[in-house]
Amino acid sequence: MNLRSVIYPACMLVSLSCGVDGTSGRDGLAGQQGAEGQQGMTGSQGPAGPTGPAGMNGRDALGATDTSGTRLKRYASVLTAVDGLKVTTPSYLLRDTTLGIDCVFQSASDGMQRCLPSTSKPDVGLAYSSSYFSDAGCTQLLHFATKPCAALKYVLVNTTSTATCPAVGYVTVYAAPPTVTPSVMYTGSPGACTALAKPSIDSLLMSFVVYDLNGKTPVSPTTFVSGTSTQVLLP
Numbered sequence: 001m002n003l004r005s006v007i008y009p010a011c012m013l014v015s016l017s018c019g020v021d022g023t024s025g026r027d028g029l030a031g032q033q034g035a036e037g038q039q040g041m042t043g044s045q046g047p048a049g050p051t052g053p054a055g056m057n058g059r060d061a062l063g064a065t066d067t068s069g070t071r072l073k074r075y076a077s078v079l080t081a082v083d084g085l086k087v088t089t090p091s092y093l094l095r096d097t098t099l100g101i102d103c104v105f106q107s108a109s110d111g112m113q114r115c116l117p118s119t120s121k122p123d124v125g126l127a128y129s130s131s132y133f134s135d136a137g138c139t140q141l142l143h144f145a146t147k148p149c150a151a152l153k154y155v156l157v158n159t160t161s162t163a164t165c166p167a168v169g170y171v172t173v174y175a176a177p178p179t180v181t182p183s184v185m186y187t188g189s190p191g192a193c194t195a196l197a198k199p200s201i202d203s204l205l206m207s208f209v210v211y212d213l214n215g216k217t218p219v220s221p222t223t224f225v226s227g228t229s230t231q232v233l234l235p
Helices: 003-017 198-207
Strands: 072-080 086-096 101-107 113-117 124-133 141-146 154-161 168-175 186-189 192-195 208-211
Touching: 101 168, 113 154, 113 168, 198 208
Parallel strands: 124 154
Antiparallel strands: 072 086, 086 101, 101 113, 124 141, 124 186, 141 208, 154 168, 186 192
């Protein structure tokens, strides 16, 4: 046997078993995320923050110096929530303990600010002047009001006076004047006064009550407590 023919195959075997590393294969798919670990212990409390600014002095708060009078008493709105919140807000609504009515300050017919009956109550109505009259000369003006839900104790009428500039508004109070149900009404002016058609009258009476205040004496303004209002510039 030729020695060369024996050595050459052996060298081939050695070369195959002792060759260089091959290239790396691709990474495998990521495994599933493990279960979340337990929460660590709570750390120690941090240092206290800086002191906040001083709050408003109670005596300087709005309404802190308000007081009830010997006749007029104050109301306040108290809001209470299911979570324990409680907020008290002063109200402009007052109680006249002498007359037994709730009232608010308005300009009365004598030019004074007076605590007049509040129309927020069901027994106080507000009547408006209309363009309708009870007479054929169109001189006796009628007043209209929304149909009330209860018997009225007072009816208030707003009037605007143009005798001064700017115009001045005031309120006149009537003590439960009776309503009227006119079968005829007129519209226009003293020189051109025409009768209103019956269907138009019926339509008005379906929604409104009518007052004929001509010759009726209003409640004296001095019946109600007067006061003055001053504008104060707060700091």
